Amino acid sequence: MATIQATLRRKKNNAGLYPISIRITKNRKSTYMYTGQYVDEKFWDTIKNKVKKNHPNANRLNNLISAKLAEINKSLLDIESDIKPITRIEEIRKTIKNKDKNHSFYSFAEAYFEELEKNKKYSRINCERPLLNRIKGYPRAKTLTFQEITPLFLRGFISHLRSSKASVGERSIVNTLIFIRTLHNRASQQGLVSKDSYPFGNHDGKIKIRIPKSIKIGLTSEEIKTLEELDLSDNPKQHHTRNVFLFSFYLAGMRVSDVVQMKWENVQGERIYYTMNKNQKNISLKIHDKLRKILEEYLPIKSSQSDYIFPELREANDNAKDILRVSKTANKRLNRYLAQIADKAEITKKITMHVSRHSFGNISGDRIPLQVLQKLYNHSDIKTTIDYQQNFINKDLDDALDSVIGL
Incomplete structure (x- = not known):
């Protein structure tokens, strides 16, 4: 079985920066896959094989490294499981390079959850892990790359979720789309996918995410x-x-x-x-x-x-x-x-x-000033308070009805 490790290659560019790469080793021979990112040697942790925390983009670069490692490891597993596995290191690199043209959405998602785990964001994992499982349940998404997530794919996915068999509510559908959008944005920031392939937006047939207004009913x-x-x-x-x-x-x-x-x-x-x-x-x-x-x-x-x-x-x-x-x-x-x-x-x-x-x-209702309610609810933006409180302010509507029906 081949082994992989993130490393800094000793071939600096014209700016004096060194390329971050993934070293693949098999039978004592090595080859390298480049991430396309460069850093100063002082920012590379040779013990942990990652970018040091004092680099301004450490989190993004380390996320990219994790995603690349996961992607290459998956390709290696595929190669090893073939009936006639490839043994020559040059052929392994060539095969992985061809596979790497399409980045796995699921591998990237797992790297994302690993990051949340490290940061102890357990509540977020608890909310978003079922969303990933929902995507995996779509028959057309057994294997899924970012390149395959097109507006056409997403429309089919939405229709699937709305079907009687899946029976998923509108808010849950929106949450799933937001999850896909979040990972797509992160992958784009890390240079894994082209911004031109972004499936969300308000034009050109792209998918616009509309958050449905929920009915909030409180006690009197x-x-x-x-x-x-x-x-x-x-x-x-x-x-x-x-x-x-x-x-x-x-x-x-x-x-x-x-x-x-x-x-x-x-x-x-x-x-x-x-x-x-x-x-x-x-x-x-x-x-x-x-x-x-x-x-x-x-x-x-x-x-x-x-x-x-x-x-x-x-x-x-x-x-x-x-x-x-x-x-x-x-x-x-x-x-x-x-x-x-x-x-x-x-x-x-x-x-x-x-x-x-x-x-x-x-x-x-409208008895407490919005600025005070904002503090009570601890909302960062007063617009959030306004949107929330509008669910419970009905006096103007009631007065309007009374002014007509009362006649």
């Missing part, structure tokens, strides 16, 4: 009050679930991942300080009297400041991957009990943990 203040006053003393699990839901609501619709990861050390006097998991932004919110009562219920089982307030994550291993796994399981369980609570409260709306966020938006 009367429905929140009904939940608060509902007698759940006969069911501890439902009582606990209501506490978690209201805890989220009282903190401007805090996301469930942040709620279950809340620790006693986040409680400082009359405020809660925490960092949002989604965007790593810091926020501080007042502890309302209603919220204080919920906290007091869990004080008896507190043993230290580093304890989780709620029990969902107490059995999780102390690493980000396991915390994510247990958080997702906890969210499903809480949503199941919320459905039971909704039945008891005779609330016909579907209630999930995320509905606490919609409920806060619905009740605040």
Whole structure:
């Protein structure tokens, strides 16, 4: 079996830079595949065989190297699995060079996930890995290169997802297209595919990604009050679930991942300080009297400041991957009990943990200035707040209908 390794060849160009290449060795003979990228010798890590972090484009160059290694390794496996495998190093290089004209989308995707893994972006992996599996499920994409991802291919793929057999929702389809677009852009930045082959855009028959507007329905203040006053003393699990839901609501619709990861050390006097998991932004919110009562219920089982307030994550291993796994399981369980609570409260709306966020938006309506809501939601751009809050501001439409129908 041939071996491969990234290396810096000692043949500098006119600018004094050295080419990054992939060395292929078999039977003690070597050949080289060039990446088309050059760096100063001082930026090359001879131990790790990669570009050093202090290079301004280190991440991109190392991603390119990873993708090239994965692509060449796949070609080598194909060569070795042939009935009559090629043994001469010159023929191996020639074969790989011909194969390398079309870069594998799947190999590039795996290199992308490896990068996310190294950066501990487990939540993103968890969201995007199913998208890659969805693409692999398309009969015309058993093997897939970037060159094969044309507007025609994507239209067929979209039709496949919309078919009764696949039964994929519009938002899920859009998410999959965005994933393909993300990888295509990265491959283009790394020089693996031509920008001319870019299948997305607003012209020339290209694919335009339109993000569908979802309907956001929150509870009213009367429905929140009904939940608060509902007698759940006969069911501890439902009582606990209501506490978690209201805890989220009282903190401007805090996301469930942040709620279950809340620790006693986040409680400082009359405020809660925490960092949002989604965007790593810091926020501080007042502890309302209603919220204080919920906290007091869990004080008896507190043993230290580093304890989780709620029990969902107490059995999780102390690493980000396991915390994510247990958080997702906890969210499903809480949503199941919320459905039971909704039945008891005779609330016909579907209630999930995320509905606490919609409920806060619905009740605040246009009563709270957008700049204040932006801080509460911790949105980077006020346009995001405006788009979100428009789901819950209906007074002008209601007044318009009343002015006509009321006659």
